[in-house]
Amino acid sequence: MKTAIEIARDIREGKRSSEDVVKESLAIIEAQNPALNAVLGVFSNTLDRARDIDRRLAAGEDVGVLGGVPVVLKDNMLVKGERCSAGSRILENYDATYDSTITKRLRDAGAVLIGRANMDEFAMGSSTENSHYGPTKNPWDISCVPGGSSGGSAAVVAAGFVPLAFGSDTGGSIRQPASLTGIVGLKPTYGRVSRYGLMAMASSLDQIGPFARTVEDAALALSVIQGDDPLDGTTVAGADVSVPELIDRDVTGLRVGVPKEYFVEGMDERVRQNVMDAVAVFEKAGAEIVDISLPTSPYALAAYYVVMPCEVSSNLGRFDGIRYGYSSSGSTLLETYERSRGEGFGKEVQRRILLGTFALSKGYYDAYYKKALKVRTLLKRDFDEAFKQVDVIVGPTSPSVAWKLGEKFADPLAMYLSDIYTVSANLATVPAMSIPCGFVDGLPVGLQLTAKPFAESTLFRAGAFYQSATDWHNQTPG
Amino acid sequence: MLTDTDLLHIAKLARLRVEPEELPRYSEQVGSILEYVAKLQELDTEGVPELAHGAGLSNVFRVDEVISSDPDVKARIIAAFPHKEGDLLEVPAVFSDRTE
Structure with missing residues (x-):
């Protein structure tokens, strides 16, 4: 399975046409989607757009860093003229009337948007079972949930439909499904990516981010979608700091914080062991491991x-x-x-x-x-203090691996508890990323990395190192 | 725990139709979540400011100028009206009781 970077390079170098790549994605979706229900709809004119990229390349034009690469969007991001349902009955016949900023930026970078991914209704859920259009299944075991709310976006990357997909993360809705499906999922710093044309769930927490197989692909995706937008007043001017193309993989001297509050009772002991093994990988490579506390977590x-x-x-x-x-x-x-x-x-x-x-x-x-807004300040202060001592914080993304469909459906509080490690980053507005770090009973485990605001490059450095030292991310569902 | 009267009041504020047979389940589920979030009261937040934006943004203004809307977008918005007369959005009467 090739990465977005590799596919874009192949297309640029004329080894494959975008039309060919997009056709292949559409064929895989047609064959495999009925079992997963990850894609709710395929966009119109996708092959025309792919051919247009091929034509422009043939004419010697620069088609962008994602030139010709097929990508999937969560069904809460507007693409003018295309159905956008947010997984809800209330929008079952709604066609978007304008383009979201992420749609424009992805197209400007040459990406071919091919379809919309299933999700919990209005992004509310942790399993993608709340979709009006039926649940998405986990590609690793179709009797299990893929996590949520961006479960469709996670499943399309994990199953190899496309190399890159986008989700929204309000309390973990990118990182938790990335963890449960064994891929990379990034929630950027609040204010780094425009929310214009993203259906709002909780505006002070929502942030769009990528799903990918590799940290390099996620970094490239962020470099495309990030940046100040006059159409979203919460984007931070000057926030479009560059993402290094060649990610520095050296973690010598990197200060890695392990918060004691993230290893609480109730988490799967085998998940805990996987995460501690990952910490040891950093230590062996010369990173400094520091025990820290996030008392408000x-x-x-x-x-x-x-x-x-x-x-x-x-x-x-x-x-x-x-x-x-x-x-x-x-x-x-x-x-x-x-x-x-x-x-x-x-x-x-x-x-x-x-x-x-x-x-x-x-x-x-x-x-x-x-009261809750004051507690957000306390949480942010915890992170501010921690980042005086460390460069990156590591811990589990989710207390367990994927669970069976229906298992937590009738008990909202039990479902909510699966987000216990992810909500802090949204409340404190810091960036966080989940990367695969092992398996329990054949199901993927995710490692969550958190950095200070606008320090995504530190997440990429640590994550790219970890992927160079391990091969969890190269394993694919049977 | 929320009583049926509380729930019906909230549902009316939220403009949601809740069927009477759904009340016990909502009362139990919303009640258990409220019980869980009550732990926030354990924290001392005296003098702590409320967090609005992580980067400290406030009062973001744009230039006050009229930008005409894209006719294509306008046509699509009108096409999405559930009930319309020509290009006009049809809305139910706000004041329905006209007996006086």
């Missing part, structure tokens, strides 16, 4: 389950059955709202809207939302 998940539903309840107010999307008419305006939303949204979405509406309602705002 045991409260991170609680803060997340206040901030996120509050923002959800506000953001999803736009789905009113009037302006676009599913509409169910009632005899009054109120009834039209209640019916359209009650029938259009699934249970998990309704649960989170109710929770958020409650936490923001009169008399509860201070105790819940305001």
Whole structure:
């Protein structure tokens, strides 16, 4: 299975045409997607776009670093004229009216967007079972979940449909499915990648990032999609720092922090062992291992389950059955709202809207939302302190490997606990990446690397070293 | 634990239709999550500011100038209206009770 960098090089050097590569991807999707349900739809005119890249190359034009490479987007990123459902019934007939910034930037870099990936409805979930269009299956074992909410984007890369896909990460929705499917998943620093044209879930936490097989591909993808955008006021001007093309793999003297709070009871002992083995790989190569503490992290998940539903309840107010999307008419305006939303949204979405509406309602705002925002500051201070001592923090991405479909579906709190290690990075706005670090019962384990804001290059350095020293990422599902 | 009255009030605020038979399940699920997040109260946050943006951005303004909308985008937005008359969005009456 070739990487995005290798495919782009082959196309640039004339060894293969983009048309050929895209046709191959589409054929694999046709053959294998019915078993996985990872792709909800293939975009129109993909072969025309591939041929256009081939024509431009033949004319001697620079077609971009991803020239001709097929990629898949999570179904919450707008591509003008294409269906975009966010895994929800309420948008089952919605066609995007404009292009998201990520769509434009990927096309400017020559990528061929070929389809949209399944997801938990409006990105709410940790297993991709909350999709209105049925669950996605894990390519390593189709009786297991792929993680979520970007489970479709993870599965298409793990199964080899495409070398590169994009997801959104609000509390772990890129890193956790990357971990459960044995690939690389990056959540960039908040403010590094534009959210324009990404359907908002929790605006202060959402960030778009890549899924890839290698750290180098993830780094290349970030260099394409990152940067200040006048259409997203939360992007940080001057944040488009360069990503080195040749990643420095030397970790001699790199200070690697291991937080004691990340190895708590309740995690799978074999996952813990895999992660400690990975730490030993860094140590052997000359990295300095430092025991650290992130004292507020045991409260991170609680803060997340206040901030996120509050923002959800506000953001999803736009789905009113009037302006676009599913509409169910009632005899009054109120009834039209209640019916359209009650029938259009699934249970998990309704649960989170109710929770958020409650936490923001009169008399509860201070105790819940305001309190949680203060806890975010404490979490950020924990990371600020830790990054005075270390360059990168390592730990597990998920407390367990992939679980069986249906296993946690009826118990929302049990499902939420699978995000216990990932939510902190979103709340503290720092970048974090999951890379494969082993297997338990034939299912992949992920190692989470976290760095200080805008220090993704440190994640790439540590991650590229680890992939040069191990071959977990070269293993593919049977 | 949220009572049925609490839940129905929240559901109305959220403009969600919740069926009576769903109330016990929502009450239990939302209740267990609220019980879990209550642990935040253990933390002393006296004098701690609320985090708004990691990089400290606030009040990001753009130049106040009118930019005309792309006619193609406009046509697509109109085409997506669930109910319309010509190019106009059809909206149910806001004040429905006109008996007075």
